[in-house]
Amino acid sequence: MIFSIFFDSPDFKAEKQEILANCTLHFLPMLNPDGAEVFRRRNRLGIDINRDALRLQSPEGQTLKRVRDSLDADFGFNLHDQSTYYNAERTEKPATISYLAPAYNYEKDINEKRGNAMKVIVFMNNIIQKYAQGQVGRYNDDFEPRAFGDNIQKWGTSTILIESGGYLGDVEKQEIRKLNYVSILAAIYSIATENYKEIALEEYEKIPENDRKLFDLKIENATYSLLGKDYILDIGMNRLEVDKEEHNDFWYSSRILD
Numbered sequence: 001m002i003f004s005i006f007f008d009s010p011d012f013k014a015e016k017q018e019i020l021a022n023c024t025l026h027f028l029p030m031l032n033p034d035g036a037e038v039f040r041r042r043n044r045l046g047i048d049i050n051r052d053a054l055r056l057q058s059p060e061g062q063t064l065k066r067v068r069d070s071l072d073a074d075f076g077f078n079l080h081d082q083s084t085y086y087n088a089e090r091t092e093k094p095a096t097i098s099y100l101a102p103a104y105n106y107e108k109d110i111n112e113k114r115g116n117a118m119k120v121i122v123f124m125n126n127i128i129q130k131y132a133q134g135q136v137g138r139y140n141d142d143f144e145p146r147a148f149g150d151n152i153q154k155w156g157t158s159t160i161l162i163e164s165g166g167y168l169g170d171v172e173k174q175e176i177r178k179l180n181y182v183s184i185l186a187a188i189y190s191i192a193t194e195n196y197k198e199i200a201l202e203e204y205e206k207i208p209e210n211d212r213k214l215f216d217l218k219i220e221n222a223t224y225s226l227l228g229k230d231y232i233l234d235i236g237m238n239r240l241e242v243d244k245e246e247h248n249d250f251w252y253s254s255r256i257l258d
Contacts, residue, residue, distance in 0.1 A: 003027065005185065015189055022192040026071055031060050038247045050080075051144075053151040061148070068152055075120070075191055076157040077184060078102075078149045081173075084166030085215065085238065088137045089208040095137030097128055097179055098163040098210050103143040104154035110201065117158040118204040119196040120187050124160075125207055127186040128179055132167070137210035139163055160187065166214070215257065234258075 003025070006016055019025075030036060034044040042048050043058055052061035068076070086095040101117035103109075110118070125136050139161060144150050153159040162183065164176045190196045215236035224231045236258040241250045 019188055019192045023188060025188070026067075026073070028064070028067060031064060039243050050148055051146040053148040054146055064148060068155065068157065073157050075117070075187075076152055076159050077187070078152070078159055078161045079180070080161065080163050082139075082163035082165045082210075083212070086137060086165050086210050086212050087214045088134060089211045091134060091208070092214075093134045094166040094168070094214060095163075095210050096132050096135040096165050096167045096176060097183060098137040098139045098161075098165060099125065099207065100139035100141055100149070100161040100163070101204070102147070102149040102153045102159055102161060103141045104150060106143045108141055108143065113156060113158045114153055115201055116196065117153070117160050118201055119199040120158070120190055121160055121207070122199045122203040123190040123196050124183045124187050128183050131182065132179060135167070136207060137163075137165070138204075138207040139210055216254075 005012070006020065032041075032043050032049055035042055035049075041050075043060055045058060047058040047061075049058050049060045049064075052058045053065070056062050056065055082095070082098060084094065086098065087093060088095050099121040101114050101121055104111070104114060128136055149159050149161050162180060164173060164180060167173070167175050167179075170176060216239045217237040219233075219235040219237075222233045222235055224233050235256060237254060238257050239252045239254045242253050243250045
């Protein structure tokens with residue numbers, strides 16, 4: 001947990017004092033426990049909570065809205081998992097961490113709140129590059145009018161989306177947890193000291209966009225004969241997890257995806 005450094009660690013005393021003197025931290029550990037229990041995005045009612053920001057029909061969405069409104073926080077962190085098959089644009093490296101300062105309208109305007117989120121993301125990226133060089137992506141910022149991230153940005157909280165993708169050999173995402181820890185702690189320190197204000201907005205656009213061109217197995221330049229003619233193919237295959245009905249185990253289904 002991110003808060004453990006403030007109580008269990010003797011390190012970074014000056015930085016911790018800076019954070020505690022200038023920030024009030026609130027933490028909502030899990031928003032969709034029913035979905036998490038059965039490895040599904042939707043809740044027990046079948047509602048995609050992250051698309052319930054306007055109608056607020058789910059109890060979880062209602063809770064999140066009440067928390068947002070009661071705190072009226074300056075900054076908010078929106079934590080998600082993403083597919084392990086995303087890569088940093090035009091590279092073969094996975095998008096281990098992807099960031100986004102969500103848009104608050106279709107025009108993708110940048111006001112002070114969204115701009116502040118962009119600047120903090122640049123600071124976070126600079127830190128993560130020391131541990132996972134080239135493995136950071138920038139999530140697509142097309143406006144989604146139903147999404148909580150986009151609306152929380154619109155409601156006046158500088159919103160930072162963090163998507164946890166893939167990392168070689170880290171199936172359970174334990175290394176990615178460490179990167180999240182470092183990333184969020186760096187962001188909080190940047191907010192506490194307000195050093196993010198010195199960062200140029202243009203640096204945000206330099207973070208490579210997310211792409212989705214990774215596979216579990218890729219065969220290149222395969223020869224495929226059809227109707228007396230040879231064709232050259234690249235074949236992309238993924239080993240997908242299929243949950244068993246009881247949700248206590250799973251099996252792998254390997255498929256040609258492209």
